[in-house]
Every structure is written in C-alpha cells, then in structure tokens.
Amino acid sequence: MVNLDTNKYIQLLEKPESVSTEHSSEITAIIQEYPYFQSARALRLKILKNQESYKYNNELKITASYTTDRTVLFDFITSEAFKEIPKKEEKLSIKDKILPKKKTTEVEIIEEDLAIGKPLSFNQNETFSFNQWLQLSSKTAIVRDNTNVEKAQKEEPSIKSEYDAIIDRFIETAPKISRPSKTSAPDIKVAENQQSNQLATETLAKVYLEQKKYDSAIQAYKILSLKYPEKSGFFADQIKRIQILQNNK
Known part of the structure; x- marks a missing residue:
C-alpha cells in the first residue's frame, strides 16, 4: 500500500x-x-x-x-x-x-551538438x-x-x-x-500533412530528429531559415549535421 x-x-x-x-x-x-x-x-x-x-x-x-x-x-x-x-x-x-562518455566519433559529437535525447x-x-x-x-x-x-x-x-x-x-x-x-x-x-511557415519551429525540427525523420527535419530548418534570415547560418549548420547523420546511419 x-x-x-x-x-x-x-x-x-x-x-x-x-x-x-x-x-x-x-x-x-x-x-x-x-x-x-x-x-x-x-x-x-x-x-x-x-x-x-x-x-x-x-x-x-x-x-x-x-x-x-x-x-x-x-x-x-x-x-x-x-x-x-x-x-x-x-x-x-x-x-x-x-x-x-568520451566522444570518439563524428556522429556522437553531432548528436551531442543537435541535443538528440534531450x-x-x-x-x-x-x-x-x-x-x-x-x-x-x-x-x-x-x-x-x-x-x-x-x-x-x-x-x-x-x-x-x-x-x-x-x-x-x-x-x-x-x-x-x-x-x-x-x-x-x-x-x-x-x-x-501541412507544414506551413507558421507550423515550422525549432521544436518541430527536433521532434523530427528524435523520430529519425531526417528529411522532414531538414525541410523544417529550411523553412526556418527563410523565416529568420538572421539565424540562417545556424540553421545551415544544423542541416549539415543532419546530412552527416543520414550518411552514417
């Protein structure tokens, strides 16, 4: 009891x-x-x-x-x-x-940078x-x-x-x-099935990352880059990291 x-x-x-x-x-x-x-x-x-x-x-x-x-x-x-x-x-x-744990591979470092699992x-x-x-x-x-x-x-x-x-x-x-x-x-x-400019957020991109939907995550970051050009450099870096994950999974 x-x-x-x-x-x-x-x-x-x-x-x-x-x-x-x-x-x-x-x-x-x-x-x-x-x-x-x-x-x-x-x-x-x-x-x-x-x-x-x-x-x-x-x-x-x-x-x-x-x-x-x-x-x-x-x-x-x-x-x-x-x-x-x-x-x-x-x-x-x-x-x-x-x-x-010690980061020994590029993938592990990228997963840490993308805050996967947080x-x-x-x-x-x-x-x-x-x-x-x-x-x-x-x-x-x-x-x-x-x-x-x-x-x-x-x-x-x-x-x-x-x-x-x-x-x-x-x-x-x-x-x-x-x-x-x-x-x-x-x-x-x-x-x-709708992903408009209003629906795309950094959280949505992270959701797709956690689900291993890399193409959807990349698309979300592309939309965000257009919405917030002042952060386009950051979003471009995120996209590059995701593409590396895609190529190593």
Whole structure:
C-alpha cells in the first residue's frame, strides 16, 4: 500500500513548480500502485523535465496514452509552473542521467551538438509539434490489467474514497481542466500533412530528429531559415549535421 500524504499531494497538484527530485520515489510508487492515476504521471513528467532526463521524451508519450484529454496534458507541459525549476534541485541519480562518455566519433559529437535525447520543450503555439511527437503512440491501445482492477475492488472503502477525493479536488482547482464529454475529441486536431511557415519551429525540427525523420527535419530548418534570415547560418549548420547523420546511419 502506498503511503500517501493527501494534503501534501494536493499541494503538489496546486503548485507543480514545487515538485522536485525528493518526491520522485513517492510519486513513482503511486504510479506503480495506480497505473491510471493521470495526475501522478503528470507530476512524474515534471520531475524528469527538472532533471533534463533522457527518459522524459518517451515518458511524455506514455503519459499521453494514459490521458483522457491530451489538451489538458498540453496545457500542463506548456505552463509556466511546469517550466519553472526548483532552486534546490537534487543531482540526478546514475539511473536518471546519461553518464558522460568520451566522444570518439563524428556522429556522437553531432548528436551531442543537435541535443538528440534531450527533453523536448513545447510552447503554447506548438500544438502541431506536440501532436507530431505523439503520433507514433496515438493509435496504441492501453491493455488494462485485470489484476489491477480486482486489486482496486478489494481495497478498503476509506482508501478508495481518499484517492477519489484527491482526483476530484484536482479537477476542481486546476485551471483549464474539466471532465471530458462523450463528444470531445481526445487528441489535438491539426492538419498532420501541412507544414506551413507558421507550423515550422525549432521544436518541430527536433521532434523530427528524435523520430529519425531526417528529411522532414531538414525541410523544417529550411523553412526556418527563410523565416529568420538572421539565424540562417545556424540553421545551415544544423542541416549539415543532419546530412552527416543520414550518411552514417
């Protein structure tokens, strides 16, 4: 049984900027006990982002697959509270960071320069980039484990009501959060085959890089070079690095 301090948990939901590494084990334990506890998964995302953990990008997809309304998740990860890092953040454990290694090949150096594996950072205008990152997992169904259901049914009523109260409180107090209706779409709707000047961003280019869609990443940087001629030199260098990756993969 997870030892949960209800008041403390509610405080973390109301002020996610206060979530730090010291809460990691407790929140992870909650997720293990209650895999479909969406708010706990969102808080775990915040911890991984604080740490700049290589696990963050994949965890974002997993969290989205457990989220009923992904616009809620998008609002959360683009909020100022999510982006704010606690002043006294603990150092990463060996398990949660990529150990430094000597760069011995050109490809390794280029991957480092392109920040491949670093947490993706979206802003509120990048719904297209967000949707592109989630598209590989958008059609993956969640297979519910019946043992978890049976376990929940055997729990004491007081414990169940405690968790219900936390969820209800979170829904009532969190901004822009509401129970999804039967007619609401679970995904952010965007034209997936459209890449206009407005949709192309550096984050989108990084999304394509993480997905190894090198041609799409190059095209995004070409559009950005036209949009921001003052940074055309930087974008040209990025394109050259990507082309080297293409030739070595």
